[in-house]
Each structure stands twice: as structure tokens, then as C-alpha cells.
Amino acid sequence: xxxxxxxxxxxxxxxxxxxxxxxxxxxxxxxxxxxxxxxxxxxxxxxxxxxxxxxxxxxxxxxxxxxxxxxxxxxxxxxxxxxxxxxxxxxxxxxxxxxxxxxxxxxxxxxxxxxxxxxxxxxxxxxxxxxxxxxxxxxxxxxxxxxxxxxxxxxxxxxxxxxxxxxxxxxxxxxxxxxxxxxxxxxxxxxxxxxxxxxxxxxxxxxxxxxxxxxxxxxxxx
Amino acid sequence: xxxxxxxxxxxxxxxxxxxxxxxxxxxxxxxxxxxxxxxxxxxxxxxxxxxxxxxxxxxxxxxxxxxxxxxxxxxxxxxxxxxxxxxxxxxxxxxxxxxxxxxxxxxxxxxxxxxxxxxxxxxxxxxxxxxxxxxxxxxxxxxxxxxxxxxxxxxxxxxxxxxxxxxxxxxxxxxxxxxxxxxxxxxxxxxxxxxxxxxxxxxxxxxxxxxxxxxxxxxxxx
DNA sequence: CTCAACTAACTTGTATGGTAGTATAGCAGC
DNA sequence: GCTGCTATACTACCATACAAGTTAGTTGAG
Numbered sequence: 055x056x057x058x059x060x061x062x063x064x065x066x067x068x069x070x071x072x073x074x075x076x077x078x079x080x081x082x083x084x085x086x087x088x089x090x091x092x093x094x095x096x097x098x099x100x101x102x103x104x105x106x107x108x109x110x111x112x113x114x115x116x117x118x119x120x121x122x123x124x125x126x127x128x129x130x131x132x133x134x135x136x137x138x139x140x141x142x143x144x145x146x147x148x149x150x151x152x153x154x155x156x157x158x159x160x161x162x163x164x165x166x167x168x169x170x171x172x173x174x175x176x177x178x179x180x181x182x183x184x185x186x187x188x189x190x191x192x193x194x195x196x197x198x199x200x201x202x203x204x205x206x207x208x209x210x211x212x213x214x215x216x217x218x219x220x221x222x223x224x225x226x227x228x229x230x231x232x233x234x235x236x237x238x239x240x241x242x243x244x245x246x247x248x249x250x251x252x253x254x255x256x257x258x259x260x261x262x263x264x265x266x267x268x269x270x271x272x273x274x275x276x
Numbered sequence: 277x278x279x280x281x282x283x284x285x286x287x288x289x290x291x292x293x294x295x296x297x298x299x300x301x302x303x304x305x306x307x308x309x310x311x312x313x314x315x316x317x318x319x320x321x322x323x324x325x326x327x328x329x330x331x332x333x334x335x336x337x338x339x340x341x342x343x344x345x346x347x348x349x350x351x352x353x354x355x356x357x358x359x360x361x362x363x364x365x366x367x368x369x370x371x372x373x374x375x376x377x378x379x380x381x382x383x384x385x386x387x388x389x390x391x392x393x394x395x396x397x398x399x400x401x402x403x404x405x406x407x408x409x410x411x412x413x414x415x416x417x418x419x420x421x422x423x424x425x426x427x428x429x430x431x432x433x434x435x436x437x438x439x440x441x442x443x444x445x446x447x448x449x450x451x452x453x454x455x456x457x458x459x460x461x462x463x464x465x466x467x468x469x470x471x472x473x474x475x476x477x478x479x480x481x482x483x484x485x486x487x488x489x490x491x492x493x494x495x496x497x498x
Numbered sequence: 499c500t501c502a503a504c505t506a507a508c509t510t511g512t513a514t515g516g517t518a519g520t521a522t523a524g525c526a527g528c
Numbered sequence: 529g530c531t532g533c534t535a536t537a538c539t540a541c542c543a544t545a546c547a548a549g550t551t552a553g554t555t556g557a558g
Contacts, residue, residue, distance in 0.1 A: 064343065064541065066331075090510070100543040102324075105510080106331055109288075113335055121286065122510050122549040137422035144370035144423075145363055200359035201366075204430060286511060312540070322513040327540080344519040344540050 065099050066106035073107055077116050077127055078210055079179070080217045084129040084273040088117065114207060129275040130214055135263060138211040143256040145205050146189065150236065150252045151245040152196035161195045162241045169237055172230055181226055182216060188233055192240070212259055218266050218273070224258050232258065287321050288328035295329055299338050299349055300432055301401075302439045306351040306495040310339065336429060351497040352436055357485065360433040365478040367427050368411065372458065372474045373467040374418035383417045384463045391459055394452055403448060404438060410455055414462070434481060440488050440495070446480050454480065 062068075073093075076082045090101045090108065097104070108125050111117040115134070119125045157165075168191050172184035193202035232255040239247035267274050284290075295315075298304045312323045312330065319326070330347050333339040337356070341347045379387075390413055394406035415424035454477040461469035489496045 066541085089508085091508090101510095102542060102544090106328065108510095109328055109331055110335060113332060119510075120550095123551085124509055134422060137420065140370065140420060141367055141423050141426050144366045148362065148366035198359065198362060200356060201363050204363050204426065208426060288511085311538090313538090323540095324512060324514090330540090341540075342520095345521080346539055 064103070066103035066110075069093070069097065069099070069103055069107035070110040073111060074114070074116060074210075077111070078213050078217060080214060080273075082127050084127050084214075086127045088125045088127065090125070114210060116210065130211070130273055131275045132263070132267065133276070135211050135215055135259075138208045139256060139259055141208050142205055142212065143253060145201055145208075146192075146256065147249050147252050149193050149196045149198050149201055149205075150240065150248040152198065153192045154240045154243050154245040154248040156197065157195050157240050157243065162237075165191055165195070165237045165240065169230065169233055172233065175226075178217070178219075182213070185229065185233075192236070195240075215259065215263065215266055218270055219262075224262060229255075229258065286325070288325035288332075291315070291319065291321070291325055291329035292332040295333060296336070296338060296432075299333070300435050300439060302436060302495075304349050306349050306436075308349045310347045310349065312347070336432060338432065352433070352495055353497045354485070354489065355498070357433050357437055357481075360430045361478060361481055363430050364427055364434065365475060367423055368414075368478065369471050369474050371415050371418045371420050371423055371427075372462065372470040374420065375414045376462045376465050376467040376470040378419065379417050379462050379465065384459075387413055387417070387459045387462065391452065391455055394455065397448075400439070400441075404435070407451065407455075414458070417462075437481065437485065437488055440492055441484075446484060451477075451480065 063071075073082070073088075082088075088108070090104045093104045093107075094101045108117060108119060112119045112125075116128060117125050118128050153161075165188070168184065168188045172181065172188060175181040175184045189205070190202055193199065193205070232251065235251040236248060236255065239245075239251050285293075295304070295310075304310075310330070312326045315326045315329075316323045330339060330341060334341045334347075338350060339347050340350050375383075387410070390406065390410045394403065394410060397403040397406045411427070412424055415421065415427070454473065457473040458470060458477065461467075461473050
């Protein structure tokens with residue numbers, strides 16, 4: 055871990071990261087009005103970097119810029135979440151199949167390690183981080199880092215939903231068990247089983263969605 | 277076609293669109309140095325909107341902004357093209373399967389119409405536009421507009437390759453025949469056949485890539 | 499009381515000046 | 529001829545000022 059000086063990222067980029075996190079974690083609630091000027095004074099920077107961060111966020115569909123009117127945290131649109139799920143399933147199925155073919159012993163051990171880490175996680179945020187690490191690791195094993203970046207972008211819409219409830223609707227053990235099946239399928243180099251396990255896992259969010267939409271209606275659209 | 281006044285998009289957004297087109301069509305060659313100031317005078321606007329357009333392009337991996345150094349049109353990275361292909365295949369396979377299940381008679385007729393339009397297309401740009409229309413139509417039939425937006429973004433890396441050669445390596449008849457198979461599979465509501473046809477079609481670019489990389493080495497990296 | 503017009507306080511969009519970091523060409527010294 | 533410093537001409541980045549559009553509230557006429 056030789057993290058050399060590494061020129062600090064531009065203010066605009068830092069802001070983008072910070073705001074993105076806040077939106078995904080629902081600290082900035084859907085529908086909230088942002089304002090270049092307001093954010094600028096809060097972070098004691100000029101409006102320009104804030105504006106640039108907004109542009110990045112708009113391109114990720116996390117905020118909506120309405121010219122001369124204001125910039126708003128996008129409400130969670132049911133259809134968008136379902137579409138994100140669809141895309142994510144398609145990509146992750148293909149990734150998992152490749153991982154099942156390519157996985158060697160050390161790779162499998164790394165997967166099992168992330169599984170144990172997730173079991174030991176305490177708290178919602180930590181659990182979700184471990185969840186993400188697991189999926190990311192599979193992509194790395196398949197040698198599809200770029201594909202993971204697409205998934206990472208798309209799944210922001212899904213994560214917003216997951217962060218809504220501190221105690222997830224789906225119990226942790228259930229999700230960990232699903233992860234276990236994926237890992238074992240990959241370890242067995244069984245691509246079909248891996249595909250099936252991923253599809254089952256990806257269907258899980260469908261169970262949470264209606265309940266959360268009923269619980270937080272002001273955050274959803276439609 | 278009632279194109280109401282429709283507030284003109286911001287200069288930054290217009291520039292983004294224009295530059296994106298120019299890059300994908302290889303009018304701006306890979307490796308070219310851009311410059312906020314230079315583009316600004318060329319379009320007679322200030323540097324700020326140019327800067328914002330650059331940020332958008334950077335997020336799409338079409339340019340690389342090197343702080344205090346310059347902004348460059350990204351070279352075509354072989355691995356990126358292959359990854360884009362991988363993601364696109366994963367998504368379009370899933371989309372085609374859904375389309376095969378959902379397609380009704382008028383939808384099938386629209387597909388056949390795009391096929392005829394492609395046969396009548398003259399010139400490379402027109403042909404590629406028809407190609408894109410075909411894939412887009414399938415996504416619309418499946419009701420996966422959002423998924424198509426992801427494909428559209430990812431496939432920019434592939435289109436850059438396709439625009440390199442005015443006479444595509446793969447003859448038009450061959451590609452049209454492949455499209456025909458996809459359409460007929462969807463018309464027959466045969467999801468498995470549709471999947472197979474899409475995978476065959478997506479493999480086509482793999483044949484062009486090595487030849488083009490050899491022909492235009494200065495545009496590639498690695 | 500009703501409603502239209504004006505005003506004031508917002509919003510994002512654009513232009514411009516200045517700053518700091520980077521690359522390069524030229525010159526001095528060896 | 530080669531190396532190392534220095535001036536200079538770039539670059540992206542940030543701050544600030546101004547412009548133009550939107551919205552809400554207030555005021556005044558009917």
C-alpha cells in the first residue's frame with residue numbers, strides 16, 4: 055500500500071464524490087432542492103466546482119437540473135430501479151459465468167474470505183460494503199473490471215433503496231446464504247449453477263421494493 | 277412533428293453533443309490534444325461551457341483530462357472495446373429474449389421495416405444509423421428504454437472502431453442477414469434462437485478489430 | 499374581494515480574470 | 529557535445545461578476 059503523494063483530486067471531483075455518497079445513503083433525501091450557491095457556502099468554495107459536480111451527478115441520473123429553476127435530488131422512480139436491476143442481472147450473470155470458468159484456488163479463497171467478512175459485519179453500512187466487495191471480487195476474477203464499473207454506476211439506483219431501511223427487509227443470513235451459493239458454484243466451476251444463483255440473488259430486491267415504497271411514499275415517484 | 281419552441285439546450289450541452297459526435301465518427305482523431313481555450317475560440321464561446329463539455333466527455337471515457345497538462349481524445353484501447361462488447365452482449369441478449377416474448381404483430385412489422393431501411397441505406401454513416409435504429413427498436417419492444425441508454429453509452433467505444441473504415445470489414449449483406457435472423461427469431465417468439473442470433477451478431481466486431489488495429493496503429497493503445 | 503401587473507429574491511447559465519502546476523526551448527557552464 | 533538551470537508559454541482549475549429566466553409575494557386598480 056504505497057499511496058504516493060497522489061495529487062489531490064480537483065474540488066469539483068471531491069464534491070461529486072461526497073454528494074454522490076450522501077445521495078446514495080439517503081442522507082440527502084429524494085426531492086430535496088440543492089442549490090449551487092447554498093452548497094458552495096456550506097463547503098466554502100466557489101459556485102463553479104459545485105456546478106461541475108452537479109453536472110456529473112445529473113449524468114448519473116442522481117439529480118435533475120432544471121434550468122433557471124433549481125437542481126433536485128431525483129426521486130426514486132420504481133421503473134428506473136427495475137431497469138437497473140434488469141441491466142445488473144444481465145451483466146452479473148455473464149460475469150459470474152466467466153468467473154466460474156477462470157477461478158483458481160487463491161481466487162476462490164479470496165471469495166470465501168469476503169464471505170466471512172460479511173458474516174462478521176455489524177451495521178447496515180458495513181454489511182452493504184461487504185456485499186459490494188463480494189460482487190466486485192467476482193468481477194475481478196472474471197477479468198471484467200470495466201464491466202464492474204458499469205454495474206457500479208447502474209446499481210446506485212438500487213443502493214438508494216437498500217439504504218432506506220437500516221434493518222434490511224431481507225435478513226442478512228438470507229443474503230449471505232445466497233452469496234454462499236454463488237461462491238460454491240464458482241468454486242465448482244459450474245457456470246450454469248453460478249448463473250442460477252446470481253439470478254436468485256438479484257430477484258431479492260424485488261421483494262423489498264413494494265414494502266419500502268409504501269413506507270416512504272414521499273421519496274418515490276409513481 | 278410539433279417541435280415546439282423547446283428552450284435551446286445550454287451551450288455546454290450542445291458542445292458536448294457536437295464533440296461527442298466528432299469523436300465517435302473519428303473526425304477528431306484519437307490522441308488529439310484538445311484545449312479549453314482553443315475550442316472556445318473555434319466555437320466563439322467562453323471557456324466555461326467548453327470545460328463543462330469536457331467533463332461530460334471524460335465521464336463517458338471519450339477524453340482524458342490531465343490536470344494542468346491538457347485534455348486528449350482517448351486512444352482506442354483494445355481491452356476497453358472488448359469489455360464494451362462483453363457488456364453490450366450481456367444486455368442485448370437479455371433484451372432480445374424479452375422482446376421475443378413481448379413482440380406483437382405491429383412490433384414485428386416495425387422491425388421488418390427497419391430491416392428494409394437498412395437494406396436501402398447508402399453510405400457508411402447511413403448504414404450504421406439504420407443498424408442502431410434496429411437495435412434500439414428491439415429494446416423499445418422489450419420495454420427496456422433505460423437498458424438501451426446503457427448500451428448506447430457503452431457502445432460508443434465500439435462505434436469508434438466501426439467508423440474507422442468507410443467500407444466496413446464485414447460486408448453489409450452479412451450484417452443484414454444476421455439482423456434478419458434476430459428479427460425472425462423474435463417474430464417466432466423463440467427466445468433461445470434470439471439469444472443465439474444476437475451472440476453471433478455481437479461476435480462480428482471481433483473479426484474487424486485486429487485488422488483495423490493493424491491498419492491504424494496510431495489510434496490504438498497497446 | 500378578485501385578479502392582473504409589478505417587484506424582489508431566488509435559480510442556473512455564461513464570460514472573464516487570475517492562479518498554480520506543467521512542459522519546453524534556450525542559454526549558461528562545464 | 530552534453531547537462532542543468534531559467535524564462536516563457538502553455539494547461540486546467542477556481543473565483544467572481546454579470547446576464548437571463550423563473551417564482552412567489554405584494555400591491556394596486558377595478
